Amino acid sequence: MGMGRFRQQIRVAALVLGFCMVAVFPVRSVISAAAALPTPPVTSNAFVLEPIGKVPRDGDQRIPNPATPTGISISRVDGCTQTFVSGPNVTAATVNRSIANLQNHMTRSETICLQGTFHDPIHVWGKYSPALLIIQARPHHAATLALGTAQSSAVDPNEYDGVAGGVSIVDSRGVEIKGLTITGYHTKGTSQTPAGIYVEERTAGFGGTPSGCFTHGDRACSDIYLIANHITHIANLADTVDTSKQWCNNGNVDAFGIEVESFGRGNAGALQHVVIEGNTVAYTRTGQSETVAVNGDVKDFLVAKNRIYNTDNIAIDTEGWYNGTGQSRFGLVSGNLVANVDTWNNRAYGQWNPRTHSCSALQPNAGGIYDDGGSYIWIANNVVANTDQGISLDTENANRWTDHILVSGNRVWNSPGTHLGDPSYGKNPVGIPGRSTVAGHAYDALYIDAFGPHSQIFDVYVYNNVFQNVSRYFGGMHRESANTVDFGGMWRRVVLWNNTIVGGGLGDRQVSLLGIDRLPLRALGTAINCNKYQGLSSGANFYLPSASFHSLSAWQQDNGYRWDSKSTENQSPGCPALTSS
Secondary structure (H helix, E strand, O other): OOOOOOOOOOOOOHHHHOOOOOOOOOOOOOOOOOOOOOOOOOOHHHOOEOOOOOOOOOOOOOEOOOOOOOOOOOOOOOOOOEEEEOEOOEOHHHHHHHHHHHOOOOOOOEEEEEEEEEOOOEEEEOOOOOOOEEEEEOOOOOEEEEEEEOOHHHOOOOOOOOEEEEEEEEOOOOEEEEOOEEEEEEEOOOOOEEEEEEEEEEOOOOOOOOOHHHHOOOOOOEEEEEEOOEEEOOEEHHHHOOOOOOOOOOOOOEOEEEEEEEEEEOOEOOEEEEEEEOOEEEEEEOEOOOOEEEEEOEEEEEEEOOEEEEEOOOOEEEEEOOOEOOEOEEEEEEOOEEEEEOOOOOHHHOEEEOOOOEEEOOOOOOEEEEEEOOEEEEEEOOEEEEEOEEEEEEOOOOOOEEEEEEEEOOEEEOOOOOOOOOOEOEOOOOOOOOOEOEOOOOOEEEEEOOOOOOOEEEEEEEEOOEEEOOOOOHHHHHOOOEEEEEEOOOEEEEEEEOOEEEOOOOOOOOEEEEEEOOOOOOOOOOEEEOOEEEOOOOOOOEEEOOEEEOOHHHHHHHOOOOOOOOOEEOOOOOOOOOOOO
8 A cells, every 4th residue: 555654854943952052032922812712623522422232323423332332242252153163174265155155145143153273364255234244263262363475365356455354354244353363464575465354345436346235225334343353463574674675665565454444435435333442463564554544434433442562653543535535534542552663673664775785764753543634533541652653643645634633531651762773672551561672762742744745634632641752762863853742734723732741851852842843824723721741851842943942931931822821840730621521
C-alpha cells in the first residue's frame, strides 16, 4: 500500500532551542478581553454505544459495546458445531472447504473450532449470510496458524488490494475470529503483502465484483469481530535490509498485523460494526504500513483493550481517503496498551547513501495511535509508551481533511533512553514483558498536523490527558528539538483543555512543552488553556513560528491569543470542565 508516513519536521526556531538561550520576542496581543469558555467542537455525546448485551443492528449508527461487542461477553466459552484437529488428513484446506460449503446456507450461528497447528491460511470469502460464523480455538485447547512465507494463493481473486491474510475475510459479513494464534507469516520485498488478519469489502466502482453482502438481498457488509487473538512475527523482511537500494525508502514494502479496509465512496455501502478487541499484536515488521489499521469506508467500529508492542511502524491507525472517498468514522479507540513503536531500524523509511551503498536510518516517525483522515474518532483511556510519536492526528492526502477527533483520558509517556540509536533501553508499562529497547527517540507525545498539500485538520478536542516527553536522544540524532505537544500544518477549531503536559526538567534542553509550528487558520473556535505544565527546562519551553518563550508567564503574556491564560505550573488550574467525557 505504501502510504507515506514520513514527515520531516520544519520548525523555524526549533533547530536552536536545545543548544542556546533563545530571546523572547514580544508578540502583539490579538485578543485583549478575557476569553469566554470555549464550546468543544466534539464531545462524547457524538459517540453512541450499543447497550450492554445488545447485538449491533445494520444502520443503527451505534458503536459495539466493549463489554459485549457481539451482544455477549467476549469471555464466554461456546460449544462447537464442528471441530477440526490438525493432522495429516486435516489441514487448513479441509477447514476452508467446510467454510465454503457452510457459509451461505446458515440459518443460525455456527461455530467452527480448531485445535493444533495449521500451516496454511484460513479463508472466509464471499459470505453474505447474516448468521454469525465463529471460527475459534477449541475451548481449553490451542489453535495456531504457523504460516511461513506468504503465497499468492492466499489472495482472494476478487480481492482488490493484493493482501494475503493469515486469516482473510473478503466480501463477507457476520464473521467472528476468536482465540487463534497467528505467527511467523512473512515475505521479503514487494511481491506479497502478508497480514495476520485481513478484512476487506468493496462497493461498485473498484473493479471486479462488489461484495456479495451488498448484492444478495440488499444487505449491508457488517458484523466482523476479531477478538482475543495472538498475532506475532508478521513481517516484510525487506525493511531489515540495509544493502538494497530497491527496498530502501520504498512505499510498497508492506505488511500488517490486522488490516480492515473498505473500498467505498462517501456513505455508499460502508462496512459497519467492526470490532478489534482483546488481541495481542507484537513483534511485527510492517515496512510503510501499520500494525493495526481501520482504513476507508468503515463506520461504527471499536478498537479496544488490545496490547500492541515491539513493532517498527504505527501501532493503531484510523484512516481515510485512500480507498475512494471514504473516511473511517464513528470509531472508538479505547483502553489499548501500546508500547515500543519505532522506525529507527525500518529501512522502508531509510535513505540511500550512494557513497557507502547502504540504506541508513531517517528520523523516527511512528505513531503509537495515529489518525490519518478519519472523522468522528474518539481516542480514550489508552496507555502509549516509548513511541516516536505518542498520539498523532494528521491527514496525508492532498486537499482532504481530518475532522471531529476527541482525545480524552489517555496517558502518553516515554523513558529517557540510554543510547543514540537502537538498542536504547527504558522501562516498559505494566503488561508489556521485558524492557524497552527503543526508548528515548520520542519527539512528540501529541502531534496535531495536516501533512498533505492543502489538507486540513479541524474540530479537535483534547481533554484531560497526560502527555509526557522526557526523550534524551531525538535532538541528538537530528539536531532539532523534541516537543511534548506540537501543532503543525493547516489547523483550526482545536481545543486543548485541562491536560497535564510534562517535559524533562531543568537539565533537559531538548524538549519544549508546547510548539506551534504554524498558527491556526483562524482564531475563532481555538482554545489552549487550563493546562498544567510540569518539568520546564532551562531552555525555551514554548514557541511560535517566529518567537520562543522560556517561562509560562512570558508565554501567557505575549503569545497573542490568550492561550494558556489560566494554565499553571505544577498545580491544577482549577478551571471548569467543558465536558464529562
